[in-house]
Amino acid sequence: MYARAGSRIALQTFTFIGVTTGQSAAMRLFPAWARELDLGEVRLVGYDLPLHAGAARYREAVGRIKSDRQGRGALVTTHKIDLFEACRDMFDAVDQYARLCGETSCLAKRGGQLLAFATDPISSGRALGEFYPEQSPGDVLCLGGGGSAVAITVNLIQRRAASHITVVNRTAGRLEAMRDIHARLGGDTDVRYVENSDPHTNDRLIGELPPGSLVINATGMGKDTRGSPITDGARFPEAGYAWELNYRGDLEFLDQALRQQEGRHLHVEDGWRYFIHGWAVVMEHVFEIDVDGAKIARLAAVSEAERPTHR
Structure with a gap:
């Protein structure tokens, strides 16, 4: 007060x-x-x-x-x-x-x-702009399909700040809603929508990313619910970016990224x-x-x- x-x-x-x-x-x-x-x-x-x-x-x-x-x-x-x-x-x-x-x-x-x-398309763009380079758009893997994921992908598409985006969510409904939003935006960014709740599949998707890619935890796991959308076996992209949208909670995804920060030359951001x-x-x-x-x-x-x- x-x-x-x-x-x-x-x-x-x-x-x-x-x-x-x-x-x-x-x-x-x-x-x-x-x-x-x-x-x-x-x-x-x-x-x-x-x-x-x-x-x-x-x-x-x-x-x-x-x-x-x-x-x-x-x-x-x-x-x-x-x-x-x-x-x-x-x-x-x-x-x-x-x-x-x-x-x-x-x-x-x-x-x-x-x-x-x-307002999230505005605030996410401001936050992302502080650490993620726009000069050479790379691949983005967004784990989660809720409101923050929608806002971030809208911002990336509007700014042409990603060459390819993969969005993963547990249920098809949110993915279909996001697909419709992206279609109304237009643009030429390639977006793939993956219905999945298996962390091992998310590990595989991370492993397929080229160097310099961005991985986002927009699932709420680590704050709203316990755990992480990936396992300890996931390998983040070399010289890539890991963005945990939360700043408080167990933040298991953040821990997983930090453990690879030095060895994979990974830039790690929390949600602060x-x-x-x-x-x-x-x-x-x-x-x-x-x-x-x-x-x-x-x-x-x-x-x-x-x-x-x-x-």
């Missing part, structure tokens, strides 16, 4: 919809972010829902935000697709990425209307900078501000003390 001691001013509320929001560093960091961005009297309120909660639960959450006179909006994590599908008729306007991706990561109230945005960029872009939309590079650097600096250490 961000408020002066003894203040009688009614606090604005900014809702954080997730699974275990109380464990997120954002709950502790938001007061410092609010000061850096001069957001005024505003508090962050966590709203936890189980994975794939029923439509009624999502509609109740959105209804509360819509009716809260002090509410500014919300950041949505984990539930981006399910919430959008359950509440589409409750939004007064939907941005182009939300329409394209069929998800929302940001709700913002303006002029009495509730607007839905999909993606986390910061994700919040920054949502706050841009909710509070109608601009978070430029200098402000991102300040947000990162005040956040560093909360960055989880990983063995």
Whole structure:
């Protein structure tokens, strides 16, 4: 919560919809972010829902935000697709990425209307741009087909930042939805969709990648659920990139990549900078501000003390 001691001013509320929001560093960091961005009297309120909660639960959450006179909006994590599908008729306007991706990561109230945005194509591009070179697009293997995977692949296709993309997911439904999104984008990036839940098959797919390729863990495994989408037998591409989208949890995929970092000349990234960029872009939309590079650097600096250490 961000408020002066003894203040009688009614606090604005900014809702954080997730699974275990109380464990997120954002709950502790938001007061410092609010000061850096001069957001005024505003508090962050966590709203936890189980994975794939029923439509009624999502509609109740959105209804509360819509009716809260002090509410500014919300950041949505984990539930981006399910919430959008359950509440589409409750939004007064939907941005182009939300329409394209069929998800929302940001709700913002303006002029009495509730607007839905999909901001991950923007924030994922900013995070990816910090470590993955665009000059010579390579192969990308994305393990997972949820909201983050959709956003990242949309960004890669729009920027022509990948020569070939393989997306792996446990179920066919999400893959078909992603295929439709990519088709509407157009472009000439070759994309393969693989329905699979066997980590040994994922090992094989990683082993087929050429040097310099990017491997992404977008499954949620290591945070939302235990384990990793690959086994310890997987061999990451030489001089490649491993991106674990999570920054907290067991992070078994991250451990597997780190063990090969030196021997395979592997660049390993966790989800910390993606986390910061994700919040920054949502706050841009909710509070109608601009978070430029200098402000991102300040947000990162005040956040560093909360960055989880990983063995």
